[in-house]
Every structure is written in structure tokens, then in C-alpha cells.
Amino acid sequence: MAQIRIQNVRKEFGAFTAVRSSSFTIEDGEFFMLLGPSGCGKTTTLRMMAGLELPTSGEIFIDGEEVGMKPASQRDIAFVFQMFALYPHMNVRKNISYPLVSQGMKREEVKTRVAEVARILRIEHILDKPVGGLSGGDRQRVALGRAIVRRPKAFFMDEPLGALDAEFREHMAEELRALHDRMGATTVYVTHDQLEAMQMGDKIVVMNHGVVEQFGRPQQIYDWPATKFVAQFIGSPSMNFLEFEGMIGIGGSSVDLGGVTVNVPAAREGRDGRLTLGVRPEHVKFRDDAAYRGRVSAVEYLGTTQIVTLSTEHGEVKARISSAQLVREEELVGLDFDARTLSLFDAESGKALLSEGNEGVLGHG
Amino acid sequence: MSSYSVTEPSPRQKWVAGILVVGYALITILPLVWIIATSFKTPSDAIAYPPKTFFTPTVEGYVNVFTTRTRLSTEQLQALGEPTTWYDKLVRKDGLVISGPSRFAERFTNSVIIGFGSTVLCIVLGTAAAYAFSRFKVPLKDDLLFFILSTRMMPPIAVAIPIFLMFRSLGLSDTHAGMILLYTAVNLSLSVWLLKGFIDEIPVEYEEAALIDGYTRFQAFYKVVLPQAATGIASTAIFCLIFAWNEYAFAVLLTSGNAQTAPPFIPTIIGVSGQDWPAVAAGATLFLVPVMVFTILLRKHLLRGITFGAVRK
Numbered sequence: 001m002a003q004i005r006i007q008n009v010r011k012e013f014g015a016f017t018a019v020r021s022s023s024f025t026i027e028d029g030e031f032f033m034l035l036g037p038s039g040c041g042k043t044t045t046l047r048m049m050a051g052l053e054l055p056t057s058g059e060i061f062i063d064g065e066e067v068g069m070k071p072a073s074q075r076d077i078a079f080v081f082q083m084f085a086l087y088p089h090m091n092v093r094k095n096i097s098y099p100l101v102s103q104g105m106k107r108e109e110v111k112t113r114v115a116e117v118a119r120i121l122r123i124e125h126i127l128d129k130p131v132g133g134l135s136g137g138d139r140q141r142v143a144l145g146r147a148i149v150r151r152p153k154a155f156f157m158d159e160p161l162g163a164l165d166a167e168f169r170e171h172m173a174e175e176l177r178a179l180h181d182r183m184g185a186t187t188v189y190v191t192h193d194q195l196e197a198m199q200m201g202d203k204i205v206v207m208n209h210g211v212v213e214q215f216g217r218p219q220q221i222y223d224w225p226a227t228k229f230v231a232q233f234i235g236s237p238s239m240n241f242l243e244f245e246g247m248i249g250i251g252g253s254s255v256d257l258g259g260v261t262v263n264v265p266a267a268r269e270g271r272d273g274r275l276t277l278g279v280r281p282e283h284v285k286f287r288d289d290a291a292y293r294g295r296v297s298a299v300e301y302l303g304t305t306q307i308v309t310l311s312t313e314h315g316e317v318k319a320r321i322s323s324a325q326l327v328r329e330e331e332l333v334g335l336d337f338d339a340r341t342l343s344l345f346d347a348e349s350g351k352a353l354l355s356e357g358n359e360g361v362l363g364h365g
Numbered sequence: 366m367s368s369y370s371v372t373e374p375s376p377r378q379k380w381v382a383g384i385l386v387v388g389y390a391l392i393t394i395l396p397l398v399w400i401i402a403t404s405f406k407t408p409s410d411a412i413a414y415p416p417k418t419f420f421t422p423t424v425e426g427y428v429n430v431f432t433t434r435t436r437l438s439t440e441q442l443q444a445l446g447e448p449t450t451w452y453d454k455l456v457r458k459d460g461l462v463i464s465g466p467s468r469f470a471e472r473f474t475n476s477v478i479i480g481f482g483s484t485v486l487c488i489v490l491g492t493a494a495a496y497a498f499s500r501f502k503v504p505l506k507d508d509l510l511f512f513i514l515s516t517r518m519m520p521p522i523a524v525a526i527p528i529f530l531m532f533r534s535l536g537l538s539d540t541h542a543g544m545i546l547l548y549t550a551v552n553l554s555l556s557v558w559l560l561k562g563f564i565d566e567i568p569v570e571y572e573e574a575a576l577i578d579g580y581t582r583f584q585a586f587y588k589v590v591l592p593q594a595a596t597g598i599a600s601t602a603i604f605c606l607i608f609a610w611n612e613y614a615f616a617v618l619l620t621s622g623n624a625q626t627a628p629p630f631i632p633t634i635i636g637v638s639g640q641d642w643p644a645v646a647a648g649a650t651l652f653l654v655p656v657m658v659f660t661i662l663l664r665k666h667l668l669r670g671i672t673f674g675a676v677r678k
Binding site: 050051052071072073075077078079081083085087088089098099102103146150 | 578
């Protein structure tokens with residue numbers, strides 16, 4: 001069990017920079033998600049932690065020890081690959097015991113360990129089968145078995161559920177999380193699926209173009225995105241952006257949105273110029289006497305809620321409201337934004353402005 | 366690529382296809398049957414016209430291919446007394462005695478040493494090169510691979526004269542080492558390219574998993590990559606062996622007394638008493654055996670090697 005610390009890690013492949021100066025700390029026993037779109041550098045970051053890639057510069061600490069230049073075999077970690085990487089020429093038992101055999105462990109002890117792992121993962125009945133004929137879920141369990149049998153300092157998983165059916169993924173996600181809670185080992189998990197990250201992670205790092213955009217607990221990241229990218233990437237439908245020309249001074253608690261005054265959390269830094277107001281769809285309320293107006297252009301029914309698309313002076317706005325509320329297309333409605341939940345971004349840099357709401361939770365890594 | 370028909374062929378179509386395949390097989394196997402049959406005929410049966418389909422088999426051809434014989438006068442034969450061994454008896458009928466072993470066994474051994482030697486060398490070097498090309502960042506990788514392939518672009522015999530001169534000044538003429546090196550050089554491009562394709566197909570995650578499990582790069586290669594590349598290695602080995610085994614032109618040019626292989630030797634068997642076709646056929650039949658056994662043992666892999674790249678898993 002170990003703390004993992006990444007410091008100013010950078011990775012270049014020839015002229016292409018995959019990771020630019022990332023820093024963050026994963027605490028002992030955390031279930032940690034590396035989240036981002038494909039090509040954002042999350043897998044490269046994980047592979048550097050595991051020792052499958054060497055960083056161009058920067059340091060990686062596992063359990064207080066600098067391991068950046070050490071080969072994978074000396075880091076005492078386990079890796080679960082997306083395509084499982086079970087050795088096809090061995091049966092399940094051999095696959096699971098392989099990491100132990102490499103350490104020269106006694107046969108008796110290997111047997112006990114494998115049996116124990118098989119019991120935890122409930123795969124005792126397939127131990128002597130070849131891996132070729134196994135279902136996706138069983139292969140995934142065997143791959144996990146090979147990882148946990150060693151009792152390593154940390155688990156690294158690269159989209160381990162990516163190859164499974166949607167139906168089965170959810171089940172395996174729960175199983176993984178339960179397994180982690182029972183073992184308490186530090187786990188680093190790469191995914192591009194924001195729902196998976198929110199559902200399973202203790203903490204999330206959001207990456208884009210090789211840069212850590214934000215670092216924090218799922219709720220912090222959802223409520224107070226540090227950049228417009230994070231705001232857009234997390235949540236479905238994503239956060240509404242209303243771009244306008246305006247200003248806000250330090251301590252100011254309202255902005256002028258095209259002649260309408262909108263209350264926002266008190267600002268901790270001022271800005272004058274192009275700003276973006278960020279509103280989550282569930283924080284848009286309909287109020288007939290509200291000054292900000294929008295015309296309903298589409299309604300999407302989702303059971304208990306509905307997504308209403310409105311066209312406003314500042315572009316399209318989506319609202320998630322109760323299905324009980326009757327909405328007609330082409331209707332002109334007043335929109336009210338929940339003042340305590342709003343984010344303001346610098347439209348050029350995309351960075352969130354510090355405010356009473358997000359101060360202290362904007363981890364830029 | 367055209368798509369496959371999904372309908373099951375009718376029984377009649379299957380019959381027609383079956384008959385065509387059997388017919389084709391019969392035509393292609395006929396020369397082989399002819400050679401094997403001739404090897405068991407007497408010289409007169411072998412050249413009989415019309416050809417004899419049914420004949421009394423004899424192993425005379427096989428005895429002749431392994432021995433040299435001398436013709437003696439009747440008095441000399443009587444002076445020798447009764448023949449003591451079955452093969453002595455066999456040649457005595459024709460008024461001959463065995464004067465010693467022929468060089469066939471020696472030539473055959475040369476073929477085995479040179480054929481298998483070059484195959485082993487080709488596989489070892491080819492696997493190592495293919496693994497490096499497949500997994501590592503090799504500078505000028507594409508140019509190197511093209512260069513390797515380009516050594517196959519002209520018939521090997523086109524460079525026979527330079528090789529002959531090179532071998533002479535290096536002292537490699539008529540040596541086993543020289544022939545092994547030559548056949549390896551000719552086959553290496555095939556072996557690198559074929560094996561690279563097979564190794565490319567093995568996901569790199571297997572090795573990475575092994576690296577994390579605590580194995581060194583070499584152990585990962587040895588314990589994880591090699592077992593999975595077995596099919597590719599086997600089929601490549603067959604191709605290399607068949608080439609080296611059958612090669613004739615270089616063997617004629619570069620070998621004589623010491624390292625001569627069987628292909629240039631067999632035509633010289635044509636014997637002391639007229640043209641001894643059964644002996645030639647016996648030599649050819651024996652020559653077929655090792656490659657045939659090797660191919661039958663590894664036939665599953667061979668099929669996979671031939672269809673390699675044409676069929677997606």
C-alpha cells in the first residue's frame with residue numbers, strides 16, 4: 001500500500017509532447033481516476049507510473065521512493081490491461097500464478113495464494129480451463145486475479161472495462177469498487193468515461209492535451225470546474241456557456257448579462273472583458289417574471305426529468321426540469337439561474353475566476 | 366476482397382468440388398508415384414514401353430544408389446565363391462560385385478547438415494531481427510526492411526559469379542560453413558519479413574504484463590513471445606528448409622568433393638552399366654523423405670503460413 005506522487009512529469013515522443021508537466025498526489029488507499037478524452041495523455045501518465053514508459057523529465061514517487069527510471073519489474077505494482085493480456089498458451093491457474101512463479105515462490109504457497117484469489121473473485125470453477133474459451137467477464141476476473149495475487153503496492157488499470165458489454169460494465173464496475181474497498185490498495189484507473197469516473201473514483205484528475213486541467217473529488221469537479229474544458233467534459237448534457245462582454249470587481253456579486261443583472265457567488269478576483277457564465281442545466285429554473293428570456297426550441301423527455309433546449313440572446317441553453325412541468329415549443333419563458341452554483345470563466349483562457357464558491361477546490365494539479 | 370457466400374453449398378456442388386480436388390490431387394501426385402515406382406523397378410522394367418504399371422518390385426535401385434559395383438568375368442566371379450549377403454546376391458545376378466560404398470550417404474548427410482544448419486541459423490537470426498523491427502524504435506527502420514527485402518528482388522543465381530569469387534578468396538568454396546552461410550543469406554529476407562508479420566500480431570501487452578510480473582525483457586521474449594510465435598517460426602522454418610534442401614544451382618557451382626549436397630549428386634548416379642534409372646529414382650525418393658516428414662509434422666503451421674495475411678482472425 002502506498003502513496004504515489006507525480007512531480008513535473010513530462011513525456012515527449014519525438015516532436016510530440018504527450019504529457020506536459022503534470023503534478024499530483026495519490027493518497028494511500030485511494031481509488032484514483034485519470035479521466036480525459038483519447039489522446040489526452042492519461043494512459044501515458046499511467047504507463048510512466050508503472051514503468052512501461054520512462055518520463056522525459058520529472059519525478060515519480062511510489063511509497064516515498066523515487067522510481068522514475070526504474071524498470072516495471074522493480075516497482076512492485078500490478079497492471080490490468082484493457083485487452084486483459086492473459087497468456088493464451090496457459091490455463092487460468094497458470095496465468096494467475098505466473099507473477100508468483102517469477103519471484104521464485106514455493107509451490108505450496110503459490111497454490112494457497114491462487115486458491116485464495118480464486119475464492120475472492122469466485123473463479124474457482126474455471127481454474128483449470130484454458131483462457132481461450134472464457135467470457136469477457138471471466139477474462140477480466142482472471143486478469144484481476146493475476147494483479148491481486150502478488151499483493152502489490154498499487155494497482156494500475158488501463159480502461160479495464162472498455163472491452164466489456166455496456167450491460168456487464170456496470171456490474172463489473174461495482175465489483176471492482178467492492179474489491180478495492182476490501183483490499184484497500186491504492187488504485188489508479190484510466191478511463192474516458194466521465195460517468196465511470198464519477199461513479200467509482202475517490203478522486204479524479206481531468207487531463208486534456210497532456211495537461212492536468214483539474215484535480216479533486218468528483219463532486220468538487222462537477223460543481224466547480226476549473227476550466228471550460230472540464231465543465232464541458234463532465235456532466236450530460238454539459239454545462240451551458242453564456243458568453244458576454246462585461247466586468248466584475250473583487251467582491252462583486254453580480255454581472256450584467258445583456259442588460260439583465262445576474263447574481264453570482266462573490267468574486268475573489270476581478271476581470272474586465274469577455275467572460276463566460278457557466279450554468280449546469282439543472283440550475284436553470286423557469287420563472288415567468290424573470291428578466292432573462294428564452295424561447296423553447298426543443299423538448300426531450302427523459303422519464304422523471306426533461307431536457308428543454310432554449311434559444312436565448314447568448315446562444316442555446318439547456319435546462320433539466322421536472323417532467324411534471326408543462327412546456328410547449330415556441331413558448332417564451334423567463335429563466336432564473338441558481339446564484340450559488342454559477343461559475344464565471346475568462347472567455348479567452350477558459351480558466352474559472354476565483355469566487356466564494358470555488359475557492360479552495362480549484363486544484364490545478 | 367470479395368465477400369463470402371453465406372449459403373451452404375448443395376450436396377451436388379460438394380460432390381463436384383470433391384471430384385475436382387481429387388482429380389487435381391491425382392495429377393499432381395502422379396510424378397511422385399512414378400518416381401517411387403521406378404525406384405523399385407529393374408532397369409529394364411524402368412525403360413519398358415509401354416510403361417509397366419504392375420511389376421515385380423526389387424530393391425536393386427536402392428542397393429545401387431548406396432554402392433559402387435565392378436563388372437567381373439565369369440571366371441573371376443566363380444573364383445570369388447558364393448555371395449555372402451543379400452545385396453551381394455542381388456548384384457551378382459547381373460555379373461557384378463560390390464566394390465565399395467557410394468558417396469550417396471555422405472552427400473545426403475551434407476544435405477542434412479547444410480539444410481538444417483541454415484534453417485536453424487535463419488530462424489535464430491530472423492526471429493531476433495523481426496522482434497527488434499517489430500518492437501523497438503530502429504533508426505531507418507523502413508529503409509532497412511526494404512533493403513532486406515530487396516536482396517530477394519533478383520534471382521539469387523544472378524550474383525553467382527561474385528559469390529564464387531568471394532568464396533574462393535575467403536576459402537569458403539566447397540565447405541559446409543560456406544553453404545550454410547550462403548543459404549542463410551538467401552533465406553534471411555524471407556524469414557525476417559514472415560516472422561515480423563507474426564510477431565506484429567502478438568499484442569505488446571503480453572510482454573508488458575510479463576515485465577510488470579517481474580521478468581526481464583529477455584525472459585519476456587523467451588517465455589511469452591516465443592511460445593506464441595511458434596506457428597510462425599514453424600512455417601518459416603519449412604520454407605527455409607525446402608529452399609535450402611532443393612537448391613541446385615549454387616550447389617553445382619560451389620561444391621564438389623567435400624560439401625556437395627544430394628541434388629547435384631543424384632544425376633551423377635547414372636551408372637556403370639547403362640543408364641540406371643531405378644538408382645536415380647531411389648536416390649530421389651530417399652531425398653524426398655526428410656522434407657516430406659518435416660512438412661507433414663508441421664503441416665498445420667504451414668497452411669497458416671501460406672494463408673498468412675490473407676485471412677483475418
